[in-house]
Amino acid sequence: MSQPVKNSCNCLTCDFRDLVFSNLENEDVVRICNAKEEIHYQKGQVINNQGEPIRKFKYLKNGLVKLYRKTGVDEEQIITITRPYEFVSNTHVFSDELYKYSLAALEDSTVCCIDIELIKEMVEKNGRFGLKLLTDLSRTSENIISLGLEIRTRNLAGRVALVLLYFSRSIYNSKIFDLPVSRREIADFISMSTANVIRTFSEFKRDGILESNGRTIEILCMEKLEIISKRG
Amino acid sequence: MSQPVKNSCNCLTCDFRDLVFSNLENEDVVRICNAKEEIHYQKGQVINNQGEPIRKFKYLKNGLVKLYRKTGVDEEQIITITRPYEFVSNTHVFSDELYKYSLAALEDSTVCCIDIELIKEMVEKNGRFGLKLLTDLSRTSENIISLGLEIRTRNLAGRVALVLLYFSRSIYNSKIFDLPVSRREIADFISMSTANVIRTFSEFKRDGILESNGRTIEILCMEKLEIISKRG
DNA sequence: CGCGGCTTTGATGTTCATCAAGTAAAGTGG
DNA sequence: CCACTTTACTTGATGAACATCAAAGCCGCG
Numbered sequence: 001m002s003q004p005v006k007n008s009c010n011c012l013t014c015d016f017r018d019l020v021f022s023n024l025e026n027e028d029v030v031r032i033c034n035a036k037e038e039i040h041y042q043k044g045q046v047i048n049n050q051g052e053p054i055r056k057f058k059y060l061k062n063g064l065v066k067l068y069r070k071t072g073v074d075e076e077q078i079i080t081i082t083r084p085y086e087f088v089s090n091t092h093v094f095s096d097e098l099y100k101y102s103l104a105a106l107e108d109s110t111v112c113c114i115d116i117e118l119i120k121e122m123v124e125k126n127g128r129f130g131l132k133l134l135t136d137l138s139r140t141s142e143n144i145i146s147l148g149l150e151i152r153t154r155n156l157a158g159r160v161a162l163v164l165l166y167f168s169r170s171i172y173n174s175k176i177f178d179l180p181v182s183r184r185e186i187a188d189f190i191s192m193s194t195a196n197v198i199r200t201f202s203e204f205k206r207d208g209i210l211e212s213n214g215r216t217i218e219i220l221c222m223e224k225l226e227i228i229s230k231r232g
Numbered sequence: 233m234s235q236p237v238k239n240s241c242n243c244l245t246c247d248f249r250d251l252v253f254s255n256l257e258n259e260d261v262v263r264i265c266n267a268k269e270e271i272h273y274q275k276g277q278v279i280n281n282q283g284e285p286i287r288k289f290k291y292l293k294n295g296l297v298k299l300y301r302k303t304g305v306d307e308e309q310i311i312t313i314t315r316p317y318e319f320v321s322n323t324h325v326f327s328d329e330l331y332k333y334s335l336a337a338l339e340d341s342t343v344c345c346i347d348i349e350l351i352k353e354m355v356e357k358n359g360r361f362g363l364k365l366l367t368d369l370s371r372t373s374e375n376i377i378s379l380g381l382e383i384r385t386r387n388l389a390g391r392v393a394l395v396l397l398y399f400s401r402s403i404y405n406s407k408i409f410d411l412p413v414s415r416r417e418i419a420d421f422i423s424m425s426t427a428n429v430i431r432t433f434s435e436f437k438r439d440g441i442l443e444s445n446g447r448t449i450e451i452l453c454m455e456k457l458e459i460i461s462k463r464g
Numbered sequence: 465c466g467c468g469g470c471t472t473t474g475a476t477g478t479t480c481a482t483c484a485a486g487t488a489a490a491g492t493g494g
Numbered sequence: 495c496c497a498c499t500t501t502a503c504t505t506g507a508t509g510a511a512c513a514t515c516a517a518a519g520c521c522g523c524g
Contacts, residue, residue, distance in 0.1 A: 071385055079381065091377065094363075095370035100378070123363045130362030131326075131355045137366065138327035141373035145323065146332070148380040149311065152423045153303055156512070183471065191384045193513050198472060214471090214521090388480070415503065425481050430504060446489085446503090 005040040007110070016112070019085060020059060020136075023128035032122070037113045041105040050102045054093050056113040060084045063109025064171065064180055067144075068188070069101045078189035080144050081106065081181070083171060091141045094120075106180040151190050158232015159190040160200040161225045164210070168219055175222070179215040237272040248344070251317060252291060252368075255360035264354070269345045273337040282334045286325050288345040292316045295341025296403065296412055299376075300420070301333045310421040312376050313338065313413070315403060323373045326352075338412040383422050390464015391422040392432040393457045396442070400451055407454065411447040 011017060011033035012026065021029055038061070041047055047058070050069055060082070067079040067090065079101060090101055093116060123130035151159055163186055167177060179186075183201070187194040204210045209225055211218040219225060243249060243265035244258065253261055270293070273279055279290070282301055292314070299311040299322065311333060322333055325348060355362035383391055395418055399409060411418075415433070419426040436442045441457055443450040451457060 069381065077381055077385060079377070092370050092374035094367045095374060100374070120363055123366065124359040127356040127359045127362050130359050130366060131352055134355065134362060134366050134369065135326045137369055137373070138324050141369070141377070142324040142327060142332070145311070145373070145376055145380065148377065148384070149301065149309055152380070152384065153309060182469095194470090195472085195514080196512065202472075414501095426502090427482080427504085428480065434504075 004042075004045060007038045007040055009038055011036065016059065016061060020132075021129070023132050024122065024126060028122060028126070032114055032118065035115060035118055039111050039113060041109045041111065043105055043107050045105050047103040047105060047109070047111055048090070048099050050099050052099050053097060054090075054099055054116060057093060057116045057119040058090070058103075059112045059114075061110040061112055063105055063111075064107040065103055065109055066106050066181070066185070067101050067103050076188050077191070078181075078185060080147060081166075081171070081189070091137060091144065094137070154229070154232040156192055156196055156232075157200055157203070157228050158230075159192060160186070160197060160204070161229035161232060163190060164217070164219065165225060165229055167217075168222075175219045177217055179217055182215075236274075236277060238269055241270055243268065248291065248293060252364075253361070255364050256354065256358060260354060260358070264346055264350065267347060267350055271343050271345060273341045273343065275337055275339050275341075277337050279335040279337060279341070279343055280322070280331050282331050284331050285329060286322075286331055286348060289325060289348045289351040290322070290335075291344045291346075293342040293344055295337055295343075296339040297335055297341055298338050298413070298417070299333050299335050308420050309423070310413075310417060312379060313398075313403070313421070323369060323376065326369070386461070386464040388424055388428055388464075389432055389435070389460050390462075391424060392418070392429060392436070393461035393464060395422055396449070396451065397457060397461055399449075400454075407451045409449055411449055414447075 011021070011029050017029060021032065024032070037056075039047075041063070047065065061084055064081065064083055066081045068076045069079065071077045090099060090103060092100060119133075123133060150162060154162060167179065168175060171177070171180075181189070183197050184194045187197045190197075201210075201212060204225075205212060207224070209219070209221045209228075211220060243253070243261050249261060253264065256264070269288075271279075273295070279297065293316055296313065296315055298313045300308045301311065303309045322331060322335060324332060351365075355365060382394060386394060399411065400407060403409070403412075413421070415429050416426045419429045422429075433442075433444060436457075437444060439456070441451070441453050441460075443452060
């Protein structure tokens with residue numbers, strides 16, 4: 001697999017300026033722009049590894065990523081799967097020295113990397129920017145926490161229904177989509193065995209709730225899926 | 233049960249000044265001091281309820297609290313149990329209008345309440361204060377997230393061992409302590425049935441790992457407990 | 465074409481929730 | 495202070511939910 005590719009763009013005119021850096025003056029945005037690295041990762045590439053030092057503040061501009069941690073040899077636990085317009089999912093970048101979790105691209109992705117020290121300097125200098133980050137971090141953390149709580153309250157079928165609804169609504173906004181993850185990754189996401197994820201898919205097919213061909217999924221009956229997700 | 237009691241103290245000389253408000257000027261600390269309410273809750277009292285509007289930034293000065301959410305009639309899920317010197321556990325105070333979770337006192341507790349708008353104003357005015365909050369929020373969120381992940385990777389015995397070690401080390405710093413929660417609350421914390429929590433306690437007693445009398449616990453064999461917590 | 469990883473299904477046994485019944489402890493009203 | 499009620503705790507029995515193991519088909523890739 002090839003190396004990540006570094007690109008460049010103008011932060012002043014970037015769509016993300018309003019989303020992330022809305023409270024910074026032009027001169028500060030220019031500083032960030034000159035210091036940043038915009039890196040393009042291909043599907044499957046690792047963006048950062050748990051254990052590595054945290055040097056950059058990272059923002060997903062484009063693509064889809066999974067945040068996960070290794071829980072043993074050949075075993076991982078997926079913490080969240082997110083699209084852009086979310087804060088960097090590694091919510092501990094401001095409190096730790098090392099990454100506790102890994103981040104990898106599920107689809108081709110573009111990540112903006114800025115020295116974390118520069119971001120901290122900007123926060124110190126500009127309180128409104130700090131408040132914005134505080135709000136974003138607050139939201140991202142809450143999303144991860146509540147996702148974990150929801151998973152824990154459900155049985156197998158309920159968990160599978162939950163992720164299917166998550167992909168359908170939060171990620172692809174469509175009843176038909178290609179799963180960005182393997183069955184095994186779904187299992188790692190919702191803490192169940194791969195075999196039972198597959199079994200649950202088969203049952204959903206049998207019951208006319210969805211149609212699937214490999215990773216292509218079509219949800220046929222949203223209502224049933226919602227009921228299963230809620231009662232599970 | 234009686235109403236919460238409001239007290240007063242001088243923030244300038246408060247131990248927490250260094251921990252929370254280390255980056256604020258004296259005049260700002262005085263403003264906060266005049267605007268704050270210090271409220272004393274008795275064991276069992278609710279500090280805030282899910283669904284209520286978020287108006288205050290709350291800081292635990294003293295005591296022990298549980299953060300939880302209602303998941304049905306007469307059912308709740310405990311998200312975390314914390315001592316002071318942690319950021320307010322409701323990590324979404326900066327991103328939401330309403331509390332998603334409830335907070336209740338497990339022991340007599342003292343909570344400092346400051347208008348959230350005043351805190352936001354301070355952040356805007358003083359970036360260093362904002363950076364401090366960002367760091368604290370980052371740490372608190374990470375603790376909640378990783379606790380949830382740890383619970384999910386363990387079987388019943390492993391989960392019970394985990395909470396026992398948590399109380400022993402993080403909360404009481406002793407091998408002998410009084411559990412601040414019922415068996416049922418432990419079950420709500422680690423997503424298992426009350427009966428099986430009790431059963432696991434009984435097995436630990438039978439195996440000489442701990443001694444218990446009601447809520448009083450003495451851990452006899454830390455090593456075994458650690459092994460169970462890790463392999464579970 | 466063969467190899468390895470992903471997927472699928474069935475069979476098996478373990479883990480766990482649920483139910484039930486009983487005991488102990490703690491609060492409540494007379 | 496005692497009878498009463500409720501809540502917490504405990505244990506066993508049962509069945510459901512789930513993981514694990516095994517075997518086979520499929521697909522992409524060298």
